[in-house]
Amino acid sequence: MARAVTLNRRLFNTGLAWTLGLLIFFPILWTILTSFKTEAEAIALQPALFDFEWTLANYQEVNSRSNYPRFFMNSVIIALGSTLLGLLIAVPAAWAMAFVPSKRTRGILMWMLSTKMLPPVGVLVPIYLLFRDSGLLDSRIGLVFVLMMVNLPIIVWMLFTYFREIPGEILEAARMDGASMKSEILYVLTPMALPGIASTMLLNVILAWNEAFWTLVLTTTKAAPLTQFIASYSSPEGLFYAKLSAASTMAIAPVLILGWFSQKQLVRGLTFGAVK
Amino acid sequence: MGSITLKKVAKRFGDIEVIPPLDLAINEGEFVVFVGPSGCGKSTLLRLIAGLEDVSGGVIEIDGADATSLPPAKRALAMVFQSYALYPHMSVRKNIAFPLKMAGMDKASIDEKVNKAAETLNLASYIDRRPGQLSGGQRQRVAIGRAIVREPAAFLFDEPLSNLDAALRGNMRIEISELHHKLDTTMIYVTHDQVEAMTMADKIVVLNSGRIEQVGSPMDLYREPANVFVAGFIGSPSMNLITGNAATEEGATTIGVRPEHFHLSMSEGKWQGTVGVSENLGSDTFLRVEVDGIGTLTARADGEFPASLGDTVYLTPDGERMHRFDASGLRMVR
Numbered sequence: 032m033a034r035a036v037t038l039n040r041r042l043f044n045t046g047l048a049w050t051l052g053l054l055i056f057f058p059i060l061w062t063i064l065t066s067f068k069t070e071a072e073a074i075a076l077q078p079a080l081f082d083f084e085w086t087l088a089n090y091q092e093v094n095s096r097s098n099y100p101r102f103f104m105n106s107v108i109i110a111l112g113s114t115l116l117g118l119l120i121a122v123p124a125a126w127a128m129a130f131v132p133s134k135r136t137r138g139i140l141m142w143m144l145s146t147k148m149l150p151p152v153g154v155l156v157p158i159y160l161l162f163r164d165s166g167l168l169d170s171r172i173g174l175v176f177v178l179m180m181v182n183l184p185i186i187v188w189m190l191f192t193y194f195r196e197i198p199g200e201i202l203e204a205a206r207m208d209g210a211s212m213k214s215e216i217l218y219v220l221t222p223m224a225l226p227g228i229a230s231t232m233l234l235n236v237i238l239a240w241n242e243a244f245w246t247l248v249l250t251t252t253k254a255a256p257l258t259q260f261i262a263s264y265s266s267p268e269g270l271f272y273a274k275l276s277a278a279s280t281m282a283i284a285p286v287l288i289l290g291w292f293s294q295k296q297l298v299r300g301l302t303f304g305a306v307k
Numbered sequence: 308m309g310s311i312t313l314k315k316v317a318k319r320f321g322d323i324e325v326i327p328p329l330d331l332a333i334n335e336g337e338f339v340v341f342v343g344p345s346g347c348g349k350s351t352l353l354r355l356i357a358g359l360e361d362v363s364g365g366v367i368e369i370d371g372a373d374a375t376s377l378p379p380a381k382r383a384l385a386m387v388f389q390s391y392a393l394y395p396h397m398s399v400r401k402n403i404a405f406p407l408k409m410a411g412m413d414k415a416s417i418d419e420k421v422n423k424a425a426e427t428l429n430l431a432s433y434i435d436r437r438p439g440q441l442s443g444g445q446r447q448r449v450a451i452g453r454a455i456v457r458e459p460a461a462f463l464f465d466e467p468l469s470n471l472d473a474a475l476r477g478n479m480r481i482e483i484s485e486l487h488h489k490l491d492t493t494m495i496y497v498t499h500d501q502v503e504a505m506t507m508a509d510k511i512v513v514l515n516s517g518r519i520e521q522v523g524s525p526m527d528l529y530r531e532p533a534n535v536f537v538a539g540f541i542g543s544p545s546m547n548l549i550t551g552n553a554a555t556e557e558g559a560t561t562i563g564v565r566p567e568h569f570h571l572s573m574s575e576g577k578w579q580g581t582v583g584v585s586e587n588l589g590s591d592t593f594l595r596v597e598v599d600g601i602g603t604l605t606a607r608a609d610g611e612f613p614a615s616l617g618d619t620v621y622l623t624p625d626g627e628r629m630h631r632f633d634a635s636g637l638r639m640v641r
Contacts, residue, residue: 198392200390201394203379203386204394206359206378207385208409208453209380209406209410219394222396
């Protein structure tokens with residue numbers, strides 16, 4: 032009997048997981064499908080799921096009208112740049128908080144996280160003015176900087192939780208074994224923290240890649256990443272769903288592929304070190 | 308090589324004095340055990356000697372030279388941690404080789420020393436595995452191997468056996484004692500288990516609230532505990548400590564009688580009592596006896612002693628081996 036219950040339960044769980052998974056993935060699937068339709072089919076009242084005339088025309092049109100590689104390169108530079116800069120600041124910060132905590136460490140961490148609860152639009156005007164006056168509008172450096180600031184609390188938190196998993200006794204053992212500060216970091220700490228640093232980096236590249244608010248507000252042409260590329264197909268000349276979908280597909284494809292190949296690290300990153 | 312002297316060594320964490328100033332001399336080649344209840348400061352004292360904590364006052368001398376402000380790496384001490392603290396990303400071979408690599412030794416000598424240590428500790432069959440693939444006992448051996456290749460002035464052990472099961476603990480206890488005889492190097496061993504202290508030590512240091520209660524050989528502490536605390540802590544099951552009239556009759560505030568120092572009889576004796584729970588271990592039986600006006604006493608009887616729950620028995624303490632303590636808990640001289 033017990034076995035039958037377990038089987039039923041497993042079927043139920045599997046079914047539920049698939050349903051939820053499909054539900055979440057459906058908008059992306061729909062976008063991809065729409066990108067292969069004609070504009071007429073894309074806005075048809077009874078849209079077909081697979082049964083339509085597949086066409087690459089949208090992609091050709093998008094490619095001839097916009098300079099995809101330029102947007103793509105901007106996205107790469109902004110996502111990677113902000114993540115690397117963030118790590119450069121967050122690694123020593125998280126290090127200090129994990130291994131030499133003070134009475135205020137917890138408070139500082141909570142304060143950092145609290146900045147994520149502020150709606151970005153709340154600081155839009157001051158940041159816009161700062162950017163305008165310092166000539167950073169529509170510059171990749173400015174965007175790298177602002178996205179780094181936006182994601183810094185998350186990077187610090189993630190690294191902090193990873194570093195805290197490294198038992199202090201192992202570092203003490205290295206010290207007893209005659210390791211200098213440099214050797215301790217090089218031979219013991221870094222190899223142990225590497226998986227954590229890698230998944231933090233991955234998650235933040237994806238977050239920065241998808242960030243739309245600041246990238247749309249602070250760029251126009253020169254530094255515009257793929258979010259601008261999508262947006263440019265939405266309003267001015269009326270809605271062209273098929274072309275918009277093609278642009279979206281092209282924008283999300285790199286990060287979707289990256290995410291697919293790094294699922295394991297990402298899941299580990301998202302559980303924030305809670306599961307060993 | 309390997310004498311350690313503590314002079315007025317103290318440790319404070321903020322306003323809390325964990326270890327008030329204490330003096331201790333550890334001779335070359337001695338096996339010294341720090342024993343005491345949890346939170347008594349024994350691990351802190353070991354960490355002060357290791358250099359993992361800074362002293363708040365006093366001087367630590369290793370082989371006659373002041374080592375108080377030397378970093379751990381420069382003290383020529385090796386430590387075995389409670390959690391083993393092996394490097395999880397390195398093979399057993401690399402773990403053991405690590406201190407030698409840090410000392411800048413050439414590869415050929417490292418290999419030779421690692422192989423020798425692996426042989427001594429029977430590690431050879433899993434030398435290329437990672438710590439994660441080893442059992443608790445095997446990990447413990449690797450941690451010891453990592454300590455012995457350095458040929459340190461002294462070994463520091465911080466409750467090294469507390470993560471092992473009882474049977475393995477017994478084996479490792481013997482192995483560490485054998486290692487001490489083989490290497491003839493000073494060893495300082497921290498434990499809360501007084502059985503480990505009694506069986507392994509040349510010298511036991513009993514600690515309580517950061518203070519040294521008594522220093523002596525295991526049998527010294529067993530025969531002549533300096534105070535009530537040591538009397539109650541050393542010996543298993545622990546000594547019966549009796550206050551009240553029975554103690555006053557002997558001219559003391561507290562008297563102590565070990566469970567093995569009662570004469571038991573079913574018919575006659577000094578104190579009459581009722582048997583409560585009895586634990587029969589085969590060779591011995593430990594009886595919990597309720598005595599009117601005194602309280603519950605533990606007495607050791609022969610494995611075949613016929614008493615069982617509810618029976619009346621008579622206990623007579625062996626006057627020669629009775630311990631007497633004054634009002635401040637100190638041992639009274641006869």
